[in-house]
Amino acid sequence: MRPRRHCTTGAVDTWPKIRNMNGIQEDVMPEVQAAELDKLSVEERLYRIRHSTAHVMAQAVLRLFPEGKVAIGPPIENGFYYDFDLPRNLTPEDLEAIEEHMREIVSGNHEFTRKVVDREEALSMFADQPYKLELIRDLPADQEISVYTQDSFTDLCRGPHVETTRRIQPKAFKLLSIAGAYWRGDEKRPMLQRIYGTAWENPKDLRVYLDHLKEVEKRDHRRLGKELDLFSTHEEAGPGLIYWHPKGSRIRVAIEDYWRAQHRLGGYELLYTPHVGKAWLWQTSGHLDFYKENMYAPMELDNAEYFAKPMNCPFHIMIYKTQMRSYRDLPLRWGELGTVYRYERSGVLHGLLRVRGFTQDDAHIFCTPAQVKDEIKEVLRFSLQMWDDFGFKTIKAYLATRPPKSVGDEDRWLTAQASLQEAIEEQGLEFQLDEGGGAFYGPKIDLKVKDALGREWQMTTIQFDFNLPERFDMTFIDTDGKEKRPYMVHRALLGSLERFFGVLIEHYGGAFPVWLAPTQVVVVPVASAFNDYAAGIAKRLFAAGYRAEADLSDDRMNAKIRNAQTAKVPYMLVVGENEQSAGAVSIRTRTGERKEAMSVDDFVAWLGDKVATRAEI
C-alpha cells in the first residue's frame, strides 16, 4: 500500500476525491431520495457506496465476532475503513472470510433505512457498544441523531447511504489491509483493529484502481533505489540515514548544480554553517523548549552541551548578527543546502520520504516591511519555475493564517498574510485557506505538487517567522536612523533533497529525463572488434561533460542493450562496421525508438540540446 502519511493519496484526476480529515463520520451532503441517486455526481455516489460498504463490512465482522465492538467507519479517498475492538487479532485469512460474508449480505438486496432517534433511545440501542455510546454522548445537544439499518445491522450514522445493498456490486469492492489504529487517534486510548477496503461503482473501476496500486508499487522509490543502485540505508549504521550511491549521487549533483545556478540568478548568497551548536544557541532559539523531543541527544564537550542541528535558521541568524545591518543591505537572501538531524520515532521511518538526517534546500530572507510583498512574490515564482523545470506541472497552494495562540504584532501578521495571498493570486494558483492553521510564530504557504500518478506531495514551504528575530534581537537601521526589526522568511523549495529525490524517482518511475539521468549514454559495440571505436566515443562525450560510458563487457550486443534498457539509460549508441567507417553513431532510445545514424559531432550537439531543454528523452 501507498504511504498515506506522506502524500494526499491518490489518484488520477477523474477519481473522486473524498476526504475525511478527522476520521470521524462527517457528512455535508443532504439526504436524498433513493430515486435521485443516479442524478448525483460520481463523487457523491461513490461516497455513499463506500460508506455503505463500510457498514456491510461491519455487519460481516460482527457475524464472525458477535461480541465485537464497532468504533467508526467512514469513507475515505478511494475506499473506506472501519475500526473494531475484537477478541482476537485479525489475520489476512479473516479478510477473505469477511469479504465472503459481505458478498452474501450484499446479494440479499437489503434496504438502508434511516431513522431519527432521540438521545435516550440512541443510548439504549447501543448499550453494549461503548464506542458508540461515547460518540453519542459527545454529540452536541441540538444535533439530530440518526441510525441506519441494513438487514440485521444498525449503526449510528449521519448518512447518507445508498438505498439498497444492490448498489454495492459484489465484485466492485475489496478489502486491502489490516492496521492498528488508536481510538480517536489518541495513543493513550485503546488500540483498535482497522480494516481498509476499496469500493467502486463497478468491477472495471475496481480493476483500474488495483492496477494503479500495482503501478505505485512498481514505482516505489525504495524498490527502484535498489534496482537502479541509487541509495541504501543500513540498520547497523543507523536507521533513517541515507547513503547515496555513485548513481544516486550523480543525480544529486545534477540537482544541486541546477539549484545553485538558479539561486545565483535569483539573487541569493550561499552559506555553509556547522552541524552542531551549543545549548546556548538552541536555548535562545527556543528549540530546547519546543522542539527537544525531535532533537538528537546532546553531546558533552568541555562541560558544554552540543546538539546536532534540527534546523539551519539559528546559524543564519548568527551570521546576520555579525554586523550592523542597514536598510540598504536588505533584502538579504541566504541559502544553504543544510544537513539537519531530527529524531523520528522508529515506526515512522520510510525510505527517503521520512528519515532522521536530511539536507534541506533552505534559505532565509531578511527584509524590510516595504520589501515583504515583492520578496514573497519572487519566492513563489521561483518555486513554481523550479517545479516546472523538474517536470511537475500541477501545483496547489495552502495558505495557513494566524492561530489563536501566537506571537508577533497584529499588523505584521496581516501584512505577511496579505503578501502571501497576493502572491498566490498573482500566480493564478489554486489555493485553499487554512484559517488559523499557521505556526505560532508566523503564517505560511505550503505547496503540494502532483506527480505522474496523480498523487499530491507536500514539498515547498514558505514561512514567516516573528519569533526568532525577537529571540535573537535582530535589527536593522532604517532610513530614519532608528533600529527596527527585520522580517524573516524561511523557505525550502524542494523541501529536503532526500525526500525530493524519493518523489522524483517515483514521478519518473526511475526513467529520469536526460539532464538528470545518472548515465545519459551507453555506447554498445556490436562486437569486440569495435571496442576501441566505442570507447573513443564514450571518452569524447565524457570529456564534453556528459555522463557516458562504453559497455566493453563480454556480453553479446543484445544483452548490453537490455542492461542499458533496464538501467533506464536514455540513449544507447550502437556502433559497428557501418558507424565506424562513417564516423557515426546509431541511436536507440530507452523507449525503443531507433533514430537515424548521425555523425558524432551531430550527436554531441543533439545531446546538448536535449540536456539544455531538460527533455525527458
Added chain:
RNA sequence: GCCAGGAUAGCUCAGGGGUAGAGCAGCUCACUCGUAAUGAGCAGGUCGUGGGUUCAAUUCCCACUCCUGGCUCCA
C-alpha cells in the same frame, strides 16, 4: 512509541525439528554476434541478534534489532 506481519546467498524468493535450495547478479572458460537475456562450469549462507525447550533448533518458545502496513506529528 503502539498494533499487526516479516527477516533464508549481493538481489528476488522457495523450504522446513535431523544443521539448506532456485533464478538473477558475481567469477572462469568458450562464443565475436546489428537493436531487450549465448552456452557451460565454479564459487557463494553461523537461515537478523541474544536467550530458552530438545539427544538435536534455521525450523518451536521468549526478548531485542531492523524492515513493511497503519495510528500521531512533520520536510
